[in-house]
Amino acid sequence: MGNFSSRAKQKISLIPKGKVATYGQIAALCGSPRSARMIGQILARSAADLPWQRVINSAGRISIVNFSYPASMQAKLLDQEGIEVKQKGSEYFVDLGKYLWQP
DNA sequence: GCATTGACCCGTC
DNA sequence: TGACGGGCCAATG
Numbered sequence: 001m002g003n004f005s006s007r008a009k010q011k012i013s014l015i016p017k018g019k020v021a022t023y024g025q026i027a028a029l030c031g032s033p034r035s036a037r038m039i040g041q042i043l044a045r046s047a048a049d050l051p052w053q054r055v056i057n058s059a060g061r062i063s064i065v066n067f068s069y070p071a072s073m074q075a076k077l078l079d080q081e082g083i084e085v086k087q088k089g090s091e092y093f094v095d096l097g098k099y100l101w102q103p
Numbered sequence: 104g105c106a107t108t109g110a111c112c113c114g115t116c
Numbered sequence: 117t118g119a120c121g122g123g124c125c126a127a128t129g
Contacts, residue, residue, distance in 0.1 A: 004126060023111055027125095033112090034124045040110040041127065047110090057111060059117060064110045071110095086117085093117055 004030055005042045012043075015054040018082045019101035020094055022058045029103065053077040054101075062092040 007030045023036040053074045057063040062071045075085045075092040086093045
């Protein structure tokens with residue numbers, strides 16, 4: 001694995017309980033603000049040992065459809081950490097103004 | 104080493 | 117928390 005993904009995993013592991021971060025935010029912390037998409041790829045492959053549920057897109061939306069875990073599980077995990085998750089249809093949203101992690 | 108692939112982002116309408 | 121289009125860039129085969 002490249003150095004970028006290693007740093008990305010480390011940054012993701014730093015997200016505190018009760019907060020969320022966006023893909024772009026993590027990418028920026030790794031020095032590549034334009035590589036937000038990579039974060040998704042990393043999580044899709046090796047999310048098992050990371051707080052993957054705390055990483056969402058810039059709209060505050062849970063952006064998975066169905067991978068190892070369903071979006072509904074991610075919503076539940078966030079809810080258990082004290083994060084308010086709103087459901088609209090089959091999609092889930094988090095209030096970024098309230099829960100966005102600010103390093 | 105080239106082409107394709109994304110759990111995305113941002114400007115614009 | 118619209119919808120749409122174009123651009124990004126590391127990882128993968």
